Amino acid sequence: MWREQCILLFTYFGAIWAQLSPACALKNGDLGVCISYERCDAATNTIIGDQSNIIKPGYEQNLIQCPQPQVCCSFTNNWTTTTTTTTTTTTGTDSVEKCGVQKRAKVSNFHKTMTDEAEPGEFPWAVNLMIVNNILATAAKYKYVGTGSLIHERVVLTAAHVLFGKNPDNLIAVIGEHDQKKKVMEKRSKTVQYCTIHEQYDGTNGDYNFGLIFLTESALKDNLPSAGTVCLPPADYAPPAGTRCVFAGWGVDYHLENQNQLVKVDVPMMGHAECERRFQQAPTLGPGFRFLPSLTCAGGEGTRNLCGGAGGSPLVCPMEGQPGRFFQIGIVTWTTDCGKDGAPMAFANVAAVRPWLDEQLDNFVKELSIGMN
Template identity: 35%
Template sequence: MTLLWVLLLGLLVGCDAGESATGCGKYNLNGLDRKIGLIPGSARPGEFPWIVAVLDRRDGLTRYIGGGSLIATNVVLTAVHILNGTVENDLLVRAGEWNVSTTEEFYRHVDLGVEKVISHGQFNSYTGEYDIALLILKARFPVQANIRTVCLPSERTSFVGRHCFFNGWGPMEALSGDYPSVLKKVDVKMIDKTLCQQQFQARVAPKSICAESLNRSASCKGDGGSPLVCPMPRDNTRFVQAGIVTFGIGCGSARTPGIYTDVSQMREWINYNLQRWNIQLGQ
């Protein structure tokens, strides 16, 4: 009975935290290229290996439209609003990216096409509620140092008071049309909805969570769909995805909180759609 209980416990942890066998959520603390020093406000190369760039290749061009996260080697979690009328053949997902201005990084990125877009049917573009989508890919990304999956939280997990991060290639400042070449890293603190609504001066949707910046930066246009991740309480070398960047007011300002889709409240929807495609988290 003891062995059976251990096996069952392992299965439950795998479902709640993404997928334990392959080590979801493992990040590279010092990056993957020691020759590149710390760039203020930026992530190190390969530090957060689950983030992907979502690209629109209509009209023969390849344009960055937002971020996403790998929750399985062939599934991306992102936001509906960044897709903006695109269909599967319009989209390309790039994993293992850090510096978008060069192809000469030591760890190269990998591109894959999209087989199926699954958008939440209750998405509200006004409130940002249910701003969540899954991209089922045409193949699997290889698991390597700069490409890994992120863990997902159990249903209705609270992150209030936790120090977390989000990444993206959106501008660092409001009204700036300048997109950074390298992946940025923004430190945030999760706050409760009462405080959030006071600072945001608007109602925050029930399926959303809030975070305020700790380093004078915030989510901007271009960061949509990117993951908000928090260290696991008992293992700060692994991360779990708390939210998906939805929108913010006062881009580049620490005074106004950012709004994120609450991944823990979306677990049932995520699980249902992955089961339809016979996909397991992390694999």
């Protein structure tokens, strides 16, 4: 495992397993119930909405390991840290923070400077990743290195190539960012304690381009109105081809101009076979090119692209049957010639490594439980 020595105190992030109604054991030892993925809030691992048709399990029941794509879900928000009990609340009718919900904010005197600029709070999970700038003493203290997504209040998902070779002590994650040069919304910088890169990451072709950043404290503790988490998809889930999804990040546009503002690009999802065929038509790849299983792709619409610096940006798709909620399908990885040849963009396929994501978090919880210090 690629990792640095550091300590992380974070709330339990439940693994996704599951099936309807039998009792199951949560990682903290409490009882949960096997329930459909859509009915369990991925950010809090608690049941969404009405529970009247669910029988709360008793200790006399036999516990099972819930079969995918269902989950072992808690009836109450009982996550704990090593020092305090935390509950995430929102305004309105929801008692717990929902993942994948946009939080557009009304900002006085805000005006878009470009067509594709995101609205403030439109992508509350977008994280601006910065590193200490040691190049010029007169330059800004930090420089941008990539984009990430908040998948849990203490965990950021990004591309492995963004983290590769970086010292976590020199990284910060900016929550609530919109414009890198000026303040649009309230934002906070969080320090990094621990980073993990997928063991099979290959920097030559973008295979298994997944990285995790663990923060020293909750990214949501400041109650920023436009900060929130994005949901993760079930293992091996693939949106239907043609689904319009969107990625948002900071980087370089089609005209090779730096974008200090958070930019969004909506793109159609593309099936694996069609994606491979389109890439084979790119002059820089050719007919021998093979598209890796750890990748997914979308786009192919020419200027609907970002051409550099957007590595790690989350590609999110709308949830079926849950209007207004999104889960993260991909991570911006690479494209060819800014897509000028009609080639799509390659994204690390989040659903393909869902078990790996759960394993990393579970293993860390076990380390904490035996007194890691």
